[in-house]
Amino acid sequence: DIQMTQSPASLSASLGETVTIECLASEDIYSNLAWYQQKPGKSPQLLIYYANSLNDGVPSRFSGSGSGTQYSLKINSLQSEDVSIYFCQQNYDSPWTFGGGTKLELK
Amino acid sequence: QVQLKESGPGLVQPSETLSLTCTVSGFSLTSYSVSWVRQPSGKGPEWMGRMWYDGDTAYNSALKSRLSISRDTSKNQVFLKMNSLQTDDTGTYYCTRGEGPMDAWGQGASVTVSS
Numbered sequence: 001d002i003q004m005t006q007s008p009a010s011l012s013a014s015l016g017e018t019v020t021i022e023c024l025a026s027e028d029i030y031s032n033l034a035w036y037q038q039k040p041g042k043s044p045q046l047l048i049y050y051a052n053s054l055n056d057g058v059p060s061r062f063s064g065s066g067s068g069t070q071y072s073l074k075i076n077s078l079q080s081e082d083v084s085i086y087f088c089q090q091n092y093d094s095p096w097t098f099g100g101g102t103k104l105e106l107k
Numbered sequence: 108q109v110q111l112k113e114s115g116p117g118l119v120q121p122s123e124t125l126s127l128t129c130t131v132s133g134f135s136l137t138s139y140s141v142s143w144v145r146q147p148s149g150k151g152p153e154w155m156g157r158m159w160y161d162g163d164t165a166y167n168s169a170l171k172s173r174l175s176i177s178r179d180t181s182k183n184q185v186f187l188k189m190n191s192l193q194t195d196d197t198g199t200y201y202c203t204r205g206e207g208p209m210d211a212w213g214q215g216a217s218v219t220v221s222s
Contacts, residue, residue, distance in 0.1 A: 001168075034208040043201055043215050044152065049208035087151055091207035095167040096142075096154040 002026050002090050006099035012107045017078045021102045023088035025069045032092035035064055035073045037084045044087060109133035111202045111213035119192050119220050127216055129185040129202030136178055140206045141185045147198040158185050192220045
């Protein structure tokens, strides 16, 4: 199975700040990488697919980048509603696998 | 509007079988695939398996011996059955839509395995 390693596990940032979350795959996943946002008590919601494509309705302050085994999610101008847990997921090879998550909090 | 909704018992005895139903609306099961994903409390999600739009299935090899996914297209429902449940099967079970990225998720069904 492809292992997905996210960093950091937790992150504290101020309103208006830019934050970056990293995701490392154990092998090349050819940009088949999605990012999800999960608010407390809610189901995950798709933010980014194929590494850098923004899902419908997702604010443009979210962006994704990367290739090969290294990917990142960037949030510009952090808003209070961005407090969530973020997961990466590879859908290149079965079984699809997720990262352990990054908990984003406000400083 | 695309919707998925999980239903099933919240409490299952150890060694028993879990049965969940995912009822979908706003799209056709013959056009989109539906996966089951579970998430233990405080941990990352785990993809369990998928019902392809053409009726084929795919399973996580870690669960394949215990898991079965089926569907009834006339009722817009996808079913999950998993046997020999243990306490570490406790968590929230979601059905999701998509062949790669999962663009719609149900609200989740909380399942506790306990005697």
